[in-house]
Amino acid sequence: MSYYQLVPGVYVEELPEKEGKITVSIGPQHPGSGHFRLIITIDGDVVVDADPDPGYVHRGEEKMCETRDYIQNIPHLERPVVLDSAGIQFPYILAAEEILDIKDKVPEKAKYLRILLAEFNRVISHFYFLAIQAIFLGHSTVLEWSMADREVLMDLAAMLTGARVTFAYFVPGGVRSDVPSGFVDQTLKAVGYLRSRMKEYWRMLVDNPFMKMRMEGVGVLKAKDAIELGAVGPNLRASGVEYDIRKVDPYSLYDTVEFHVPTYKEGDTMSRIKIRLDEINESLGIIEQVVRKLDGMRGPVRHLVKGAALRAKPGEAYARTEAARGMMSFYIISDGGRTPYRVKVDTPSFRNMKLIPVLLKDVRVADVPIVFWSIDYWPVEADR
Amino acid sequence: MSRGRIEGFIKGILDGLEAVYSEVKPARLKVTVKPEDMAEAARRLLSSGFDHLHSVVATDFPRDHRIEVSYIVGSVEGKLADEVVFLTTSVPRDSPELDTLSGIWPAAGLHEREQWEMLGVVFRGNDDLRPLFLEDWRDIPPLRKDYVLKRWVDEERERHGLKVERA
Amino acid sequence: MKASEFLSGFLKVVESGLRHLVRKRMTLRYPEFLVVPAPDELFGFKPGEARDTNGLRGRHLLDLDRCTGCRLCEITCNGISGAITMVKVEGQFPRNKRGIFPSIDYGRCVFCGLCVDACIFDALFMTDREELAEYDRAALLYGPEEISKPPKELPVKIRAKRAELILDERRGAHHVQRKN
Ligand code: SF4
Ligand code: SF4
Numbered sequence: 136m137s138y139y140q141l142v143p144g145v146y147v148e149e150l151p152e153k154e155g156k157i158t159v160s161i162g163p164q165h166p167g168s169g170h171f172r173l174i175i176t177i178d179g180d181v182v183v184d185a186d187p188d189p190g191y192v193h194r195g196e197e198k199m200c201e202t203r204d205y206i207q208n209i210p211h212l213e214r215p216v217v218l219d220s221a222g223i224q225f226p227y228i229l230a231a232e233e234i235l236d237i238k239d240k241v242p243e244k245a246k247y248l249r250i251l252l253a254e255f256n257r258v259i260s261h262f263y264f265l266a267i268q269a270i271f272l273g274h275s276t277v278l279e280w281s282m283a284d285r286e287v288l289m290d291l292a293a294m295l296t297g298a299r300v301t302f303a304y305f306v307p308g309g310v311r312s313d314v315p316s317g318f319v320d321q322t323l324k325a326v327g328y329l330r331s332r333m334k335e336y337w338r339m340l341v342d343n344p345f346m347k348m349r350m351e352g353v354g355v356l357k358a359k360d361a362i363e364l365g366a367v368g369p370n371l372r373a374s375g376v377e378y379d380i381r382k383v384d385p386y387s388l389y390d391t392v393e394f395h396v397p398t399y400k401e402g403d404t405m406s407r408i409k410i411r412l413d414e415i416n417e418s419l420g421i422i423e424q425v426v427r428k429l430d431g432m433r434g435p436v437r438h439l440v441k442g443a444a445l446r447a448k449p450g451e452a453y454a455r456t457e458a459a460r461g462m463m464s465f466y467i468i469s470d471g472g473r474t475p476y477r478v479k480v481d482t483p484s485f486r487n488m489k490l491i492p493v494l495l496k497d498v499r500v501a502d503v504p505i506v507f508w509s510i511d512y513w514p515v516e517a518d519r
Numbered sequence: 520m521s522r523g524r525i526e527g528f529i530k531g532i533l534d535g536l537e538a539v540y541s542e543v544k545p546a547r548l549k550v551t552v553k554p555e556d557m558a559e560a561a562r563r564l565l566s567s568g569f570d571h572l573h574s575v576v577a578t579d580f581p582r583d584h585r586i587e588v589s590y591i592v593g594s595v596e597g598k599l600a601d602e603v604v605f606l607t608t609s610v611p612r613d614s615p616e617l618d619t620l621s622g623i624w625p626a627a628g629l630h631e632r633e634q635w636e637m638l639g640v641v642f643r644g645n646d647d648l649r650p651l652f653l654e655d656w657r658d659i660p661p662l663r664k665d666y667v668l669k670r671w672v673d674e675e676r677e678r679h680g681l682k683v684e685r686a
Numbered sequence: 687m688k689a690s691e692f693l694s695g696f697l698k699v700v701e702s703g704l705r706h707l708v709r710k711r712m713t714l715r716y717p718e719f720l721v722v723p724a725p726d727e728l729f730g731f732k733p734g735e736a737r738d739t740n741g742l743r744g745r746h747l748l749d750l751d752r753c754t755g756c757r758l759c760e761i762t763c764n765g766i767s768g769a770i771t772m773v774k775v776e777g778q779f780p781r782n783k784r785g786i787f788p789s790i791d792y793g794r795c796v797f798c799g800l801c802v803d804a805c806i807f808d809a810l811f812m813t814d815r816e817e818l819a820e821y822d823r824a825a826l827l828y829g830p831e832e833i834s835k836p837p838k839e840l841p842v843k844i845r846a847k848r849a850e851l852i853l854d855e856r857r858g859a860h861h862v863q864r865k866n
Contacts, residue, residue: 190652197637198661198668207765210798233544276703283712287859290723290851297729297743297812303798311803315740321853328853335702344687344695362595365572365626376595378571383600439736452544453591453603455573466543466576466591477662481574489629518652 150174156183161503163191171514173491173507177500185495187488193518200478205231205307205445208475213301216482216516218263220301221256222458223482223516225249228305229386230465233452234475235307235445240438244429245309246388248436251425252295252304253456254418255288258329260459261411261418264511265336268408271504272349277339284332287325294318307445309437319430326419326426333416341409350405354494354506357402364489368461370510373410374402380457392424404509411511446473460484460511484517525602532563549589549605554617557590557608561623564592564606568599575630577615577638579664585609586640588617590627610640619645637662709858719849719861722814729812731803742814743799746790748834750779752809755786759801759810769795775830787830793823813837 138146150158155178162172170191176184196215200208212227213220228249232238262281269277289299294315296302304310340346356366361374371378379396381389397413399406447469455464461483470476487510498506525548526540536559539551552560573591580587589607594600610617619642621628629651631642636651639660650656659666675681714721722742729741755772763770772786779785788801788810802810815837820826849861 190650190654193652195661195668198666202668203765206800207762210766210796210800238545283859286712287851287853290721293742294723294740297738297741297799298797301796301798303800306803309736311799312738312740324853328855328859331855335705338695338698338702342695343699344692347687347695362570363625365624371595378595378600435736437736439733450544451549453547453605455603462573464573464591466574466589468578477576477578479574479576485629485633486573486626489626 163188165514169513169515169518171512171517173495173503175495175500175503180500182495182498182500182503185492187491189488189514189518191518192515196480196519197478200475200480202474204473205235205447205475208478209303209306210301212480213303214515215519216458216513217300218513219256219260219459219516221249221252221304222260222456222460222463223480224302224305225253225387225458226454226456226463226465227480228307229454229456230452230467231307233454234447234450234467234469235440236448237308237438237440241309242435242438243388244313244432244434245436247425247429247432248295248310248314249305249387250389250392251422251429252292252302252310253458254421254425255292257418257459258415258422259285259288259292260511261415264411264508265340265408268505268508269340271508272346274339274346277336280332280336280339284329287329291318291322291325294321306437306440308440309435311437313436314429319426322422322426326423329419330416333412333419337412341405341412347405349502350403350408350505350509352401352403353502354404354498354509355402356490356494360493361402361490364493365486366461366490367483367486368457368459368511369410369414370407370461370487370490372396372398373406375400380455380462384455386454386456392421394418394421404506407509407511447471447475458483460513460516461487480519482516482519484511484513485519487512488517525604529564529604532567533560536560543605547603547605549607551607551609554608554610557606558618558620558623560606561590561620564604565623568594568596569602569604570624571595572624572626572630573603575627575634577634577640577662579612579638579662581612581664583609584612586612586615586638588634588640590620590624592624615640616643617641618643621645621647636660639663706858710854710860712859712861714849714861717817719847719863721849721851721861723851729799729802729814730808730810731805733806733808738799738803741812742816743797743812744814744816745792745812745818745828745837746802746833747811747813747836748787748830749809749811750775750787750830750834751781752807753779753782753787754807754809755782755784756807757786758804758806759788762804763801766798766800767794767796769793770801773829788833789827789829790833792818792826792828 138148156176158176160174163170165171172188174186175182216223262285266278266281293299296304356374358374358376361371377396377398382396394417397410449471451468453466455462464481466479467475468477490510494506536556541549543549569592571593573593576589578587587609589605591605593603628647631645632647632651634640635648637660727739727741729743730739760770760772769791770788773789775785775787848864850864853859
């Protein structure tokens with residue numbers, strides 16, 4: 136990297152020049168998420184090359200995990216993925232329970248409560264995605280709608296866990312609190328309300344002729360490329376690959392709830408929006424089923440693990456789950472100590488980073504924001 | 520597939536290669552091969568359906584003087600979709616070098632770049648080994664076990680004049 | 687795209703938008719109104735039932751008579767944010783001979799509530815007070831005496847009335863003032 140001095144003390148990075156083309160650095164200030172820079176090379180107004188430059192929000196989560204015990208790791212692991220904090224907690228807790236050998240002691244009610252919160256978070260995260268995608272499209276109506284409708288579930292989550300965003304709700308052995316009174320009714324009402332809203336979102340974003348013109352056929356990802364590049368989550372399914380961990384490798388009690396995995400063939404920006412709208416609908420269905428099961432279910436929600444039992448035996452554990460943005464996985468190695476020996480967090484955004492250069496190739500500069508955001512790339516989650 | 524059946528299946532695929540089989544909870548198969556056999560084993564896994572690379576993980580074991588590198592692969596195909604297989608090898612800690620597998624699983628390129636930065640494992644043939652997260656890093660790779668986190672924290676605090684008074 | 691398709695799609699969008707003219711506003715007038723979604727309970731840990739009570743996780747509340755100075759909360763928090771430090775309090779405490787109690791630095795606390803889980807003596811709780819803004823950092827350091835008193839009422843000018851969310855499919859989600 137080379138720098139030149141702008142004014143004393145302020146250095147500007149010089150980007151490599153390619154003949155006849157212009158190199159543009161977009162970012163690192165990002166209007167929709169954490170900091171992230173995109174270096175694109177353009178010819179006229181067509182992108183010929185895009186190079187993601189992450190790392191502005193790297194926190195060293197994996198190193199931090201090595202100095203804290205299995206409970207103390209919970210709060211800081213949520214921070215990179217605040218919009219989907221149950222999504223990152225779920226695989227961590229599953230892997231931690233494997234390694235602490237308490238997997239069989241988790242009560243059934245806790246397992247349902249985990250599914251419930253994970254689905255809440257999926258909807259919350261998809262609404263946020265829709266909001267930012269809409270504002271990148273210049274569609275500020277949907278920005279405001281989805282930001283408001285998110286609140287409905289965030290309030291419910293706060294009622295259950297005590298916090299709106301960073302829940303710290305899952306613990307090895309179960310979950311922390313029980314269903315409060317009035318929660319079931321309010322959740323069922325919320326599901327009905329959001330269902331009625333989803334039709335309007337579909338009208339606004341999918342049937343809207345202007346949105347069709349902007350997004351159909353733009354930023355196409357072929358199924359073969361998606362698999363080869365290791366894409367996960369909605370982006371993979373929007374290209375026609377039906378791969379959802381909840382279905383193919385059910386964890387917790389996902390095999391006892393009914394849902395269907397939406398897929399689309401086209402793989403363009405529009406289908407990546409449609410798939411998220413469909414997934415919200417499916418999640419609302421899961422929430423409804425789970426809440427009905429929880430209604431009147433008695434029993435403990437947590438198997439209390441005393442301090443001494445938090446010492447793991449030497450071994451390795453791996454858990455993968457389907458978070459809002461795709462497959463999230465944890466690989467924990469323990470050497471028998473109080474803290475893990477090595478923790479490898481694999482976030483969907485990091486995996487999807489590989490897609491950015493492929494998707495942005497031959498896209499017009501004006502379409503860069505919508506194609507970039509359509510994969511729901513969350514820089515903080517990718518950097519960890 | 521159950522643990523026994525997947526082990527039989529993988530043994531059939533890797534026939535003729537020297538491999539040690541172990542378990543990652545819950546019932547995932549970990550296959551440890553010699554570094555020079557990695558490419559061959561990877562090619563066989565790919566052609567039998569493991570087409571989705573989940574991750575590349577390197578772990579430092581200073582006591583055994585080795586760094587363990589695992590490629591975690593899965594499959595989006597129907598029959599093997601619930602499987603995850605760890606393809607593992609160990610490289611010496613003072614000269615950690617390994618041939619890249621990004622020619623076999625293109626997704627590996629980015630994961631190898633991260634592990635190169637975090638643990639200093641050089642993946643021969645990967646031409647994308649540029650700094651990813653850490654800018655202008657001059658210390659030893661941070662996820663090595665002999666890297667002391669506390670020292671970094673203190674140094675950074677001092678650099679920014681951030682000695683926060685604690686009660 | 688056919689002209690008819692274009693027109694019908696466009697009209698539907700306009701219809702959806704126009705419908706919002708008769709819907710109620712969802713926005714909440716903060717700080718005059720405030721939603722406290724959790725039931726009016728203190729967030730606390732019940733070791734017997736192995737669960738937390740449902741409540742919002744805000745500022746802590748310490749029971750000076752029950753706290754034994756066992757430091758379990760401090761040990762837990764050290765690996766989380768390092769917000770808790772034990773300080774000495776003058777006076778006689780039959781259960782706490784050394785007289786040491788936790789003090790909490792809200793410049794560091796992340797409101798995870800795991801210190802409440804760690805306290806097996808039923809001495810530490812969390813209240814639903816989340817507005818803790820101060821003009822300087824030192825004022826965020828709460829000593830044991832401070833966290834042992836319930837949060838002060840906010841000045842009348844900014845005191846919030848409790849609101850609750852009504853989910854009405856036809857007229858839209860909106861907030862109304864809560865009865866009690
Ligand atoms: S709530 Fe969490 S961060 Fe705050 S004092 Fe308690 S343990 Fe520490
Ligand atoms: S608050 Fe609870 S955990 Fe903390 S010192 Fe007092 S008794 Fe111990």
